Amino acid sequence: MTTPDPDGLLAEQLLRLTRRVHRIQKRHLAHSDLGITPAQSRLLRTLAHWGSPPRMADLAERLEVVPRAVTTLVDGLEASGKVRRVPDPGNRRVIRIELTDDGRGALRELRAARRSAAEEILAPLTVDQREVLGGLLNTLIDGAPVQSC
Numbered sequence: 001m002t003t004p005d006p007d008g009l010l011a012e013q014l015l016r017l018t019r020r021v022h023r024i025q026k027r028h029l030a031h032s033d034l035g036i037t038p039a040q041s042r043l044l045r046t047l048a049h050w051g052s053p054p055r056m057a058d059l060a061e062r063l064e065v066v067p068r069a070v071t072t073l074v075d076g077l078e079a080s081g082k083v084r085r086v087p088d089p090g091n092r093r094v095i096r097i098e099l100t101d102d103g104r105g106a107l108r109e110l111r112a113a114r115r116s117a118a119e120e121i122l123a124p125l126t127v128d129q130r131e132v133l134g135g136l137l138n139t140l141i142d143g144a145p146v147q148s149c
Helices: 006-032 038-048 056-063 067-079 101-122 127-142
Strands: 083-087 095-099
Touching (some): 006 038, 006 101, 038 056, 038 095, 067 083, 095 101
Antiparallel strands (some): 083 095
8 A cells, every 4th residue: 555645746736736827827818819928928027027128148047948949039029029139238249138018018918817817716715815825835936944854
């Protein structure tokens, strides 16, 4: 007889929840007709949190992907008018990536789709349960220090 693996069950539940979040968010995004992939969405969100337009290498590092992947994402977003390449004012050999007005509009729609997806997923929870869940998720995200025996 095997012993139940509570950590394995929790890991599976987290994976299933993540997949569900992505499915629901994708469904909400399909209604907006933005034509943006999840990876492009992540790049736009990352750009929005930058103080000034970053270099491609900076984006690759922040997104934890190879620079070629960022080039492909930027190419697609530039073709749709969501971002543009601009020369660095201090070094013309350096190209920076900035959001356009269309990109900012797309971000607003993406945020609305994420909020709608979150509302749908969290609907069965009470306010208190949501608060507890938020605290638990923050602990998992931040990583609690490992205590040695």
